[in-house]
Amino acid sequence: MAEELLERYGQYMNPALARIFRFTGIDSVEDHGQGAILWDESGHEFIDCAGGYGVFNQGYQHPRIVAAAHRQLDKMGISSHVLESRPGVDLAEMLSQITPGDLQYSFFCNSGTEAVEGALKFARAATGRQEIISTIGAFHGKTYGSLSVSGRRLYQEPFEPLVPEVVRVPYGDAAALAAVISSQTAAVIVEPIQGEGGVVIPPDTYLPELRRLCDDTGALLIVDEVQTGIGRTGTLFAIEHSHVVPDLLCLAKALGGGIVPIGAIVGRPGTWKFFESSPLIHTSTFGGNPLACAVALEALKVTVEEKLPERALALGQFFLEQLRTLQRRYPKAITEVRGRGLMIGIEVPGAGIGGALISELFQRQVLVVYTLNNERVIRLMPPLVITREQLDTVVERIDAALATIYPDIEELLD
Numbered sequence: 424m425a426e427e428l429l430e431r432y433g434q435y436m437n438p439a440l441a442r443i444f445r446f447t448g449i450d451s452v453e454d455h456g457q458g459a460i461l462w463d464e465s466g467h468e469f470i471d472c473a474g475g476y477g478v479f480n481q482g483y484q485h486p487r488i489v490a491a492a493h494r495q496l497d498k499m500g501i502s503s504h505v506l507e508s509r510p511g512v513d514l515a516e517m518l519s520q521i522t523p524g525d526l527q528y529s530f531f532c533n534s535g536t537e538a539v540e541g542a543l544k545f546a547r548a549a550t551g552r553q554e555i556i557s558t559i560g561a562f563h564g565k566t567y568g569s570l571s572v573s574g575r576r577l578y579q580e581p582f583e584p585l586v587p588e589v590v591r592v593p594y595g596d597a598a599a600l601a602a603v604i605s606s607q608t609a610a611v612i613v614e615p616i617q618g619e620g621g622v623v624i625p626p627d628t629y630l631p632e633l634r635r636l637c638d639d640t641g642a643l644l645i646v647d648e649v650q651t652g653i654g655r656t657g658t659l660f661a662i663e664h665s666h667v668v669p670d671l672l673c674l675a676k677a678l679g680g681g682i683v684p685i686g687a688i689v690g691r692p693g694t695w696k697f698f699e700s701s702p703l704i705h706t707s708t709f710g711g712n713p714l715a716c717a718v719a720l721e722a723l724k725v726t727v728e729e730k731l732p733e734r735a736l737a738l739g740q741f742f743l744e745q746l747r748t749l750q751r752r753y754p755k756a757i758t759e760v761r762g763r764g765l766m767i768g769i770e771v772p773g774a775g776i777g778g779a780l781i782s783e784l785f786q787r788q789v790l791v792v793y794t795l796n797n798e799r800v801i802r803l804m805p806p807l808v809i810t811r812e813q814l815d816t817v818v819e820r821i822d823a824a825l826a827t828i829y830p831d832i833e834e835l836l837d
């Protein structure tokens with residue numbers, strides 16, 4: 424079954440990616456999911472530690488979120504764009520209540536890259552300035568604006584020229600930012616933890632320093648929480664760990680409750696003033712559709728009421744400790760384990776070792792993936808509803824996978 428699908432995938436979608444699927448031996452076709460478990464068409468049961476790269480915080484098919492989707496779908500899925508629509512306003516009101524500080528207004532779109540794209544536009548319009556400062560290793564999406572502020576040349580070069588007036592500085596280094604930020608800077612865009620960069624956690628002082636530098640120069644601080652948001656790192660938004668209020672906050676992924684695509688830009692009052700010049704200056708046909716907004720509202724309620732951030736914090740601590748024990752057992756295979764909440768990266772000495780580990784784990788029915796901008800880091804981002812018992816099983820299977828490949832690694836590195 425998988426081979427037949429891969430054949431057609433290669434024929435009609437992406438031949439190069441089909442070859443990679445074949446090479447890695449990841450030859451299952453997903454069928455359905457529940458909580459932290461994904462089943463393939465042959466009935467194999469996988470514990471999903473990839474979590475859709477941050478989409479499935481509330482788990483697959485959370486019953487309350489599925490029910491909210493059905494309720495709204497039975498009424499209408501897409502807005503008429505003539506009458507007013509209730510779910511979007513309800514969602515915007517809740518976001519203004521649960522996001523930090525005076526973040527108040529929301530604009531809804533359909534993906535993370537659109538949220539970033541909009542935030543960059545809003546920053547230029549709000550400040551009348553052009554320069555955007557972003558960080559090396561960042562990942563903000565793959566449409567032109569967000570690609571231009573992302574940090575991996577491989578994804579940029581074939582598409583140049585990119586959006587102009589972008590300056591890149593090393594991540595986690597406030598002094599590097601201080602050296603380039605000025606009264607010409609419209610915005611600094613940053614992830615609170617770099618996800619695709621390899622689960623990179625900056626020093627505690629970094630984000631407060633960035634806030635101060637932005638305040639001193641009149642630049643806006645855009646915080647991209649597309650991956651870190653909605654409970655993943657142990658707080659509803661990762662920026663809360665730093666007690667910093669951004670001017671613009673980008674959300675997507677888990678905002679959709681693992682059911683629908685939705686993105687959001689949430690802004691402080693000053694960042695929204697440019698809408699006065701034309702209320703329709705930035706719009707999206709599908710953005711803010713009633714189906715996505717009703718689902719996102721329920722997803723947020725589930726996240727808060729089921730205390731998923733607290734759960735991520737407690738389980739994350741346990742998971743990190745277990746993985747660090749494995750690091751001590753297999754020191755040549757794991758160079759570092761780092762993370763916050765249930766956003767965890769295992770760094771290995773080389774991409775080949777990472778590939779072997781991913782493949783061994785797949786054979787043992789645990790799903791993990793690389794980070795996009797750093798192939799030496801294997802990301803563990805299970806649904807926040809994963810149970811302690813399931814995590815125990817994951818640790819046992821990582822142990823077994825490492826035991827299998829370790830003799831080869833030792834030989835390779837000696």
Ligand SMILES: Cc1ncc(COP(=O)(O)O)c(C=O)c1O
Nearest residue numbers: 534535536562563564618649650
């Ligand atoms: C931090 C961050 N920003 C933006 C994006 C882009 O989101 P999307 O793939 O929904 O366009 C991603 C996707 O991985 C991300 O991790």
